[in-house]
Amino acid sequence: MDGNLLTVENLSARYAARAGEVSAVDGVSFALARGEVLGLAGESGCGKTTLALSLLKLLPENGRITGGRILLEGTDLVPLSEDAIRPFRWRRLSVIFQGAMNSLHPVYRIADQIREALEACDPNMSRQQADDRISELFRLVGLDPALAGRYPHEYSGGMRQRAVIALALACRPDLVIADEPTTALDVIVQDSILREMQTLQRRFGMSMIYISHDIAVLAEISRRIAVMYAGRLAELGAAVDVFDNPLHPYTAALLASVPSLHGPRTRLVNLPGEPPDLLNPPSGCRFHPRCPRARDVCAEREPAWEDFGGGHFAACWNPAGRDA
Numbered sequence: 001m002d003g004n005l006l007t008v009e010n011l012s013a014r015y016a017a018r019a020g021e022v023s024a025v026d027g028v029s030f031a032l033a034r035g036e037v038l039g040l041a042g043e044s045g046c047g048k049t050t051l052a053l054s055l056l057k058l059l060p061e062n063g064r065i066t067g068g069r070i071l072l073e074g075t076d077l078v079p080l081s082e083d084a085i086r087p088f089r090w091r092r093l094s095v096i097f098q099g100a101m102n103s104l105h106p107v108y109r110i111a112d113q114i115r116e117a118l119e120a121c122d123p124n125m126s127r128q129q130a131d132d133r134i135s136e137l138f139r140l141v142g143l144d145p146a147l148a149g150r151y152p153h154e155y156s157g158g159m160r161q162r163a164v165i166a167l168a169l170a171c172r173p174d175l176v177i178a179d180e181p182t183t184a185l186d187v188i189v190q191d192s193i194l195r196e197m198q199t200l201q202r203r204f205g206m207s208m209i210y211i212s213h214d215i216a217v218l219a220e221i222s223r224r225i226a227v228m229y230a231g232r233l234a235e236l237g238a239a240v241d242v243f244d245n246p247l248h249p250y251t252a253a254l255l256a257s258v259p260s261l262h263g264p265r266t267r268l269v270n271l272p273g274e275p276p277d278l279l280n281p282p283s284g285c286r287f288h289p290r291c292p293r294a295r296d297v298c299a300e301r302e303p304a305w306e307d308f309g310g311g312h313f314a315a316c317w318n319p320a321g322r323d324a
């Protein structure tokens, strides 16, 4: 074993859609150490959520993993049955779903929803132990334990999001996948939740995959950053290397769209062309139709996932700073 908590090897996932097969994750590989935070960036539709759901084997009915391995301390989760994977979910791996603040069950009190998770993890937990743990979790995420008996509609959006984080942490997982956990919230609440998650992550030494389309948010929280484009990893490396020395032209374009401190938020306007259609992905490098550095080979063959030194990986035939 290599000492990593999670090793993902060549993972692919597809959805069956009316018009054909959507290749939403294609040959993704990365590893995550214990206690490490990996940021995952990429524009809407590039497969971030599909990757997260694949790791927990929670893809919707029409989705399936079509290849690769997900090794959690050496155990491959891919071949496991639904019954066999259940002990891993929430206890070992947990997820804060995208738009989760709207995913709490509306007719159950928040405390009861957390209690259900706690009882599922530890059927021997007494009512008192569960109540104590709920209070502890509430305090951890910055909520007043006195509000635990309320219903989701009695909470603000920020409070609901905190409750969902409490739920994800309930069973003390080794790895939390946070899928755009703060995107729907206003900037001030976003910032404070981000800071609290950082504190919790450090305090419990959890590993975390933090997903955001906003690479600037990722830079605050993650030591390493992975950039995804059209279902594939384009680049991965230490945040400082990815920021200061992006190898993949797509990463450079993402960084160019990061707003300045006082400027307005911009979109990826500097990229020509349309985001790719994953029903019929482009040949070769999926980014080639929009790439300012594309050469003939880029349309013909898929670039290898190459280590450019110091754990800085990219899949590109013509990376920046390496002009032929």
Ligand SMILES: Nc1ncnc2c1ncn2[C@@H]1O[C@H](COP(=O)(O)OP(=O)(O)OP(=O)(O)O)[C@@H](O)[C@H]1O
Residues within 6 Å of the ligand: 015, 016, 017, 022, 024, 042, 043, 044, 045, 046, 047, 048, 049, 050, 051, 060, 062, 063, 098, 213, 278
């Ligand atoms: N249930 C589904 N059935 C068919 N196609 C799907 C399904 N869910 C997602 N897709 C497609 O898979 C691709 C990846 O979607 P995914 O939701 O993983 O992207 P994302 O990076 O999380 O986007 P966002 O930033 O908007 O959350 C997209 O082309 C999307 O349209």
Ligand SMILES: [Mg+2]
Residues within 6 Å of the ligand: 048, 049, 050, 098, 179
């Ligand atoms: Mg998503």
